[in-house]
Amino acid sequence: MTTELFDYSPITERAAIHWPGGKRVAFYVGLNVEHFLLDRPSTSIWPADLVPDALNYGWRDYGARVGIWRTIDVLDRHGVRASTLLNSMVAEQNPQIIRAGVERDWAWLAHGSTNSILHTGYTRDEERKVLTEIAGTIEAATGRRPKGWMGPGLTETFHTPELLAELGFGYVLDWTNDDQPYRLTVPGMLSVPYTVELNDLGLFLRGLTGPEFLQMVKDQYDVLRADSEHSGRVMALALHPFVIGQPFRAKYLDLALEYITAQPDVWLTTSDEIAEHYRSTTAG
Structure with missing residues (x-):
């Protein structure tokens, strides 16, 4: 099976993209703000088949109770607005x-209802109902209807982009296969780059240290800037408050953002603004 959602397009054969103000690298923070269920298996630091699972639930819940607030302080210090990948259950x-x-004018993207349930196995009608409820809950809580989607665990069905378009969404982050936005075959829908590589959850749980994380962020920017001649x-930086919000890691996020925000060729932005600019300045 091959995908019909997008066409193959070598990055060497595309029309040039020009960011506002002549900037060369559009940088955003994808901040995963998630809710987890006590009686469902979820992201775990130590795999266990327990209900309740105090060890793993507590590790995740640290993000909502403590880690998010430390992360917010770091973002505020460097003037970075989050592109918030929001489980709708967080609203309640x-x-x-x-x-x-x-208060900080974050961008709000729909990220399912909870990261304890992947976005799979729905009929088209079931999925339409689920997506409608998620979007409505986020709009009611934030005052903005979400424009972007990233599924829990980057999951979709074959109908997700089409249903999202029907509901007024304009882009997805699930397909992490490019350094530039591109159009999907679903009319009106884009793919905007996200990352499973420069992602605190995967990096730190594999044993990466804070100084190594800082160097990776610097290297990512430097190479992308060179590529963007x-x-x-x-450049997306994916963060989870229960991971990056730990004290011994947060200091390296602070240093990483200090480096990024000091670069003259960086556009500090959100995924919403990247999608909007790309859509309005490139041929359909």
Whole structure:
């Protein structure tokens, strides 16, 4: 089976992308703000088949109780607005986080209802209902209807992009196969770059140290800037508050953002703004 969602397009054969102000690298932080269920298996630091699973649930819940607030302080210090990948259940369970994001003018993307349930196995009608409820909950809580989608665990069905388009969405982050946005075959829908590589969850759980993380962020930017001599690139930094919000890691996020925000060729932006600019400045 081959995908019909997008065509193959070598990055060497495309029209040039030009970011606002002549900037060369569009940088955004994808901040995963998630809710987890006590009685469902989820991201784990130590695999266990327990209900309740105090060890793993507590590790994840640290993000909502402590890690998010430390992460917010770091983002604020460097003037970085989050592109918030939001589980809709957070609106009910952690409304203080929503209020903090609204005060900071975060971009809000739909990220399923909870990261304890992957976005799979739905009929078209079931999925339409689920997506409608998620989008409506986020809009009611934040005052903005989400424009972007990233599935829990980057999951979709074959109908997800089409249904999202029907509901007024304009882009997805699930297909992490490019350094530039591109159009999907679903009319009106884009893919915007996200990352499973420069992603705190995968990196730190494999044993990466803070100084190594800092060097990776610097290297990622430096190479993308060099690549962008003739056409703009996107740099996404994926963060999870229960990971990066740990004290011994947060200091290296602070240093990483200090480096990124000091670069003269970086456009500090959100995934919403990247999608909007690409759509309005490139041929359909």
